[in-house]
Amino acid sequence: MITLYDYELSVNCYKQRLMMAILGVEYTSVPVDFYPGWEHKSAEFAKINPLGHIPVIDDDGFMLRDAHAILVYLASRYDPSRLWYPVDDPCRLGETAQWMLFAEGTTNTASSARLHDNLGYDFDIDAVRAGAHKLFRVMDEHLWFREREGLDWVVSGAHPTIADIALFPDVALSEEGGISRLDYPALRRWTDRVRRIPGFVTMPGVIALGESPWD
Amino acid sequence: MSVSGVCADPVVRDQWYALAAVDEIGADVSTRLLGLPIGYGLGPGGAARAWRADDGAPIPARVSYGYLWASVGEPPAEVFDVPETREPDRRIFNAGTLGLAVSAPRAVENFLDIAHFPYVHRGLLGDEPHTEVADYDVVDRDGEIWALGCRFHQPRAAAASTEEVVAQYQYRVPHPYCAMLYKSAPGHPDRLDAMGIFTHPLDDERIRAHLFLCLLDDVNTDATIRRFQQTILAQDMPILENQHPKRLPLDPRAETPVRCDKTAIAYRRWLSSLGVTYGVIPAGAG
Structure with a gap:
């Protein structure tokens, strides 16, 4: 059984919960008192991750850290269809790697803005917001052209990949960091498609389709 | 469209506001209160301190219910x-x-x-x-x-x-x-x-x-x-x-x-x- 070192309001932990829910993987969540306890920075937690970050997973003794690396592992180990991490198709695999790196960018901009606004992190807020808008513009254009080809996801092909899961929380919670998605219609339509993936779960701040009082 | 500015409303200005849980205060903190740039921190013995950022003039500050409270006006004696x-x-x-x-x-x-x-x-x-x-x-x-x-x-x-x-x-x-x-x-x-x-x-x-x-x-x-x-x-x-x-x-x-x-x-x-x-x-x- 997988143990997830988890904080409910962390986008990077949510990426793992979302992936495991979609894949139907059972796990145990160990809550880390991220705020205000800063438990992930404690000497005790350094034995679990010397970098002092969450999430970390422990899969029957196999320890892995870093959100996007964990997604690679979960899909490789627990998705027998081999669609979520498309190792059999060199082009799609390359695209997946490209968008996973892109997701490092959305995490370091859009999700940093959220940490600044919600928890008072000391980031250059104008710089991280501008960086997020630059990436959202690229992603919006990319998804618009994908839609013209009848495709729904960031990577080519008919099936979503771990790249969609890596990107979704940074995008879906961007407004908490003061980053409006009003100017990115294709990006908004993509967030709706992600929310329709069977097994989809929310985190606080992410509203499921059909659950909103406005739907 | 409002302009976020310094508060001119005496009812709101003359209140105490909780700025932070005392347990969570480390070094001095810069922030704003009702649009006014201020700083706050804990002095010797955990005493609450707060000041205007422009001239460093002290403003009322106290600890109540585990929080540091401050005011940019003339607050009541107690929270x-x-x-x-x-x-x-x-x-x-x-x-x-x-x-x-x-x-x-x-x-x-x-x-x-x-x-x-x-x-x-x-x-x-x-x-x-x-x-x-x-x-x-x-x-x-x-x-x-x-x-x-x-x-x-x-x-x-x-x-x-x-x-x-x-x-x-x-x-x-x-x-x-x-x-x-x-x-x-x-x-x-x-x-x-x-x-x-x-x-x-x-x-x-x-x-x-x-x-x-x-x-x-x-x-x-x-x-x-x-x-x-x-x-x-x-x-x-x-x-x-x-x-x-x-x-x-x-x-x-x-x-x-x-x-x-x-x-x-x-x-x-x-x-x-x-x-x-x-x-x-x-x-x-x-």
Whole structure:
């Protein structure tokens, strides 16, 4: 059984919960008192991750850290269809790697803005917001052209990949960091498609389709 | 479109505001209070200090209920009384402080609302089809608003809950920008848990909300209780931040209330009667 070192309001932990829910993987969540306890920075937690970050997973003794690396592992180990991490198709695999790196960018901009606004992190807020808008513009254009080809996801092909899961929380919670998605219609339509993936779960701040009082 | 500026409203200016939980203060902090750049920190022996950022002049500061409070005006001698803090078996701590792009009165009004529980806090504070808000009383008690006799069906009312209950609620508004709620305490049938929202208004459209707890829970760790409460607060966030206008309209015709909004109606009237103009759109201004 997988143990997830988890904080409910962390986008990077949510990426793992979302992936495991979609894949139907059972796990145990160990809550880390991220705020205000800063438990992930404690000497005790350094034995679990010397970098002092969450999430970390422990899969029957196999320890892995870093959100996007964990997604690679979960899909490789627990998705027998081999669609979520498309190792059999060199082009799609390359695209997946490209968008996973892109997701490092959305995490370091859009999700940093959220940490600044919600928890008072000391980031250059104008710089991280501008960086997020630059990436959202690229992603919006990319998804618009994908839609013209009848495709729904960031990577080519008919099936979503771990790249969609890596990107979704940074995008879906961007407004908490003061980053409006009003100017990115294709990006908004993509967030709706992600929310329709069977097994989809929310985190606080992410509203499921059909659950909103406005739907 | 409002311009976020320094507060000229004497009612709001002459109040105490909780800036941070004392446990969470390390080095001196720069922030804003009601639009004015200020700094605060803890001096020798944990004494509260706060000052204007422009000239370094000290401003009133104190420690109450585990928070550092400050004022940019002439505040009353004491922060409003929370008698429950003197009961020795209660646990008093900050569940968390969250920055929100909303005015303080909008956040307080959301804190006073029951009807959203089944939709926003599904599975915790409410659940369909139990959406009815039974009638309750709103009274003026010593110049404060109190809502009494509120009841609501809750699947998981608190971190300490083991079963669904019909939770009893009371609300209290002792300060234009702060509110308390009292609700059934799991395992203590004759007493009520107390919790509060203490807002730190950075300006008239942006706050930091502190969730103050004064609980009878003797089962859960602080971390477990915080986790539960932070989840609730974060679920409210997209609703709060998407309210337009961000300042609370006080004109009774500006937004249409329904019967279960009695507390909110009384709160808006109370702000009007106090003459509050900051963080709100006064009646007749729109």
